[in-house]
Amino acid sequence: MSAINVAEILISGARLSDNPVWQKLIHLGDKRGVKILAGDFRGTPLEGRIRGYYFDKDGVQAIIIDSSLSEEERQFSLAHELGHYVRDRASGYSLDSPKELIAQNEKEADYFASRLLQWIKKGPNLASIGQN
Secondary structure (H helix, E strand, O other), X not given: XXXXXXXXXXXXXXXXXXXXXXXXXXXXXXXXXXEEEEEOOXXXXXXXXXXXXXXXXXXXXXXXXXXXXXXXXXXXXXXXXHHHHHHHHHHOOOOOOOHHHHHHHHHHHHHHHHHHHHHHHOOOOHHHOOOO
């Protein structure tokens, strides 16, 4: 898949849904300089392999989420990838890490996602998100 093909499938994550939970997740990423993008992974080498990906290279930070997922799956995947942003930046974790470390980091990102979504759904004041 060429860079042009990848660019053609990506859209701004903010345009994907007006759902308040999704928009709060987008806001969290934006406040931290993480670009949220979405693309339909169907028919690509990514299909069925991943639901999202956190990217941090040469000062560019982005999360790409599979837009073909259900609303709930997209929310969890974005929260999960935000967990990688928080955790992996400090740990130096990458996809080249040992399998055991990858498995542990995936569990931690899942836990982070479930707690973040619980917190958002409880209804914190949106103005307080991103402070600090």
